[in-house]
Amino acid sequence: MVTFVKFDVETYNRTKAAGTPNCTHIEEEFPDIEMITDSEGNPTLGGRIGYALAYALMAGFIGYFVLFI
Incomplete structure (x- = not known):
């Protein structure tokens, strides 16, 4: 924590x-930070899309700094 x-x-x-x-x-x-889940504990579509976007942005920033700095 x-x-x-x-x-x-x-x-x-x-x-x-x-x-x-x-x-x-x-x-x-x-x-x-926890994945958004429904009442049954399954990840929601919005939660999965959010995590995919967050990881894509993180990979993009790391790739930018590796290539251009």
Whole structure:
């Protein structure tokens, strides 16, 4: 699971009227990327097309950098 640190805007906004706001950071996790499935657990047509497009774009970018850089 991948985590990232972000600025805690809610705490900052609650405390900024008191004169010196509390600047804090919180860690959040990116959700796992999962294939879109129907109620029976089978991948949907849109999910398969999306994955095919994503992999084609990724291969294209890698191919571009290998050939031209």
